[in-house]
Amino acid sequence: MEFREMRRFKQQIADSECAEVLTNEKRGFLAVNGEGGYPYALPINYYFDAETGNIYFHGARSGHKFDALKRDSKACFTVCEQGVQKDDWSYHARSVIVFGRIRFIESPDEAVTFVRKMAWKYYPSDAHDEIEQDIAKNAPRMQMLELIPDHITGKLVHEK
Numbered sequence: 001m002e003f004r005e006m007r008r009f010k011q012q013i014a015d016s017e018c019a020e021v022l023t024n025e026k027r028g029f030l031a032v033n034g035e036g037g038y039p040y041a042l043p044i045n046y047y048f049d050a051e052t053g054n055i056y057f058h059g060a061r062s063g064h065k066f067d068a069l070k071r072d073s074k075a076c077f078t079v080c081e082q083g084v085q086k087d088d089w090s091y092h093a094r095s096v097i098v099f100g101r102i103r104f105i106e107s108p109d110e111a112v113t114f115v116r117k118m119a120w121k122y123y124p125s126d127a128h129d130e131i132e133q134d135i136a137k138n139a140p141r142m143q144m145l146e147l148i149p150d151h152i153t154g155k156l157v158h159e160k
Helices: 015-024 064-071 108-122 128-141
Strands: 027-033 039-045 055-060 074-080 091-105 142-158
Touching: 015 091, 015 142, 027 064, 039 055, 039 064, 055 064, 055 091, 055 108, 074 142, 091 108, 108 128, 108 142, 128 142
Parallel strands: none
Antiparallel strands: 027 039, 027 074, 055 142, 074 091, 091 142
16 A cells, blocks of 8 residues: 655654653544444553554453454554643644554563563563563553554644
């Protein structure tokens, strides 16, 4: 599939800036092809692997998101910075949209590797024991997902 060029190409940000946004932000919106032809988008925590460019999510092994992904692996993930106010009211923020396919991570070792990396992003730096206890307790019930990008684009949003 060919992806569209960005219409407002002058606002397009470099790949390195896209990686920066994906690395530093805490939540994004994952959109999948839901039931009855309706899109299903949800706010979700994630881990961006800067080395591979892949994005990781976790959740329970059942539910709307997982049922939708079993039917169709295509997904869209969007992240937007909080932004910086530049004058009286307008904000400047970078946003990133990732189109790709989701892979269910079946290997328990691989799943734990990425849930640990994800935990390091969200837990305080001195919470190593808490992370390991949480993984030991919840990993058997958890499903890790990997978003493998087909297309990434980023934009500097200037609302004025």
